[in-house]
Amino acid sequence: MELEVRHLRALCAIADTGSLHRAARQLGVAQPSLSTQLRRIEQELGGALFVRTRTGCRPTPLGRLVLSRARPLVTELRSLVTEARAAAVGGRQLRIGSTASRALAGWLRRLRRHWQEPTLHMDVSANALLRMVADGQLDVAFVHEVEGCPLRVPEGLRTRVLVEREPQCVSLPADHPAAAHPVVHLSDLAGDRWMIDPAVDGEWDAVRRVLQAAGISPRVLHGDYHTAASLVAIGEAVTVCQPTSLSRPETAVRRLHGDPLGVRLLLAARTESELEGVYPDLAEAYREVARQAPAYREWLEDPVPGP
Secondary structure (H helix, E strand, O other): OOOOHHHHHHHHHHHHHOOHHHHHHHHOOOHHHHHHHHHHHHHHHOOOOEEEEOOEEEEOHHHHHHHHHHHHHHHHHHHHHHHHHHHHOOOOOOEEEEOOOOHHHHHHHHHOOOOOOOEEEEOOOHHHHHHHHHOOOOOEEEEEEEOOOOOOOOOOOEEEEEEEEEEOEEEEEOOOHHHHOOEEOHHHHOOOOEEEOOOOOOHHHHHHHHHHHOOOOOOEEEOOHHHHHHHHHOOOOEEEEOOOOOOEOOEEEEEEOOOOOEEEEEEEEOOHHHHHHHHHHHHHHHHHHHHHOHHHHHHHHOOOOOO
16 A cells, blocks of 8 residues: 555544544544554554554554654645645635634635635525535535535535534523533423524424424524524523534533434535645634534544433
8 A cells, every 4th residue: 555645644633633533523534444544554654553542542652753754744735735726726816605614714814824815605505605616606615514404516516524424512591401511401492492594404404303303392483593692692592503602601502412413514616626725724724613612522522422
């Protein structure tokens, strides 16, 4: 087997996350595939690169040596590719579309190092953004695909998975009795008003299925998530939220027992080169906000909610 850059990226991910499980999630691959890849890399290099324990993985002396050389290579190649893509289009503006995400600010900040000021088009409809990319109105789109509600990806678009399954959390008033626990059961919210944005592709269908599966039928309000956040803050509603959301003095972000709601995060473009030019910066920005969110950081470390 010939060692490739993707192998070096995998080694860096395992070292950064401290576990094959978390590294696989970060890379958007199945853990068995990553384990097989690691074994082949170790066979190629002639020794174990990580010590596997019950609590995770840590580099061996050989692993530390390889990582010391791999990290600058991965960083340099990433910069080379990004700068080359920017130069190839003659410095034209990068047109980005996105559904809501806390990773956007960090992504744009990183892109400004290589591109002119990117333009940003926000839309709650992932399908609308994908059509805009296919029609040439946008260069790339970062979108959320609600579990059980596949997006309509136009023919010819290229996609890359950022996160295979991002568990959705719930935002509730800080003084809600369920907020006293790190994990919330849906039955604890049966008496609350739920606010859902039906304009988000697949969102209402998915939430309705989850509520029905839990055997509850709460009152449901339909509206945008900015309004929902205001209602949660004054104790009038609870709502679904992304795990990167942060608790505030008036609100609490909590995991849902069993992680019943999930989305897949995708980056879409017309060509592989366009994806390669912006994906690494997006991945870095997403990891940054994931580490900042206590509920999500806990899930990444322990993906099985407690009772």
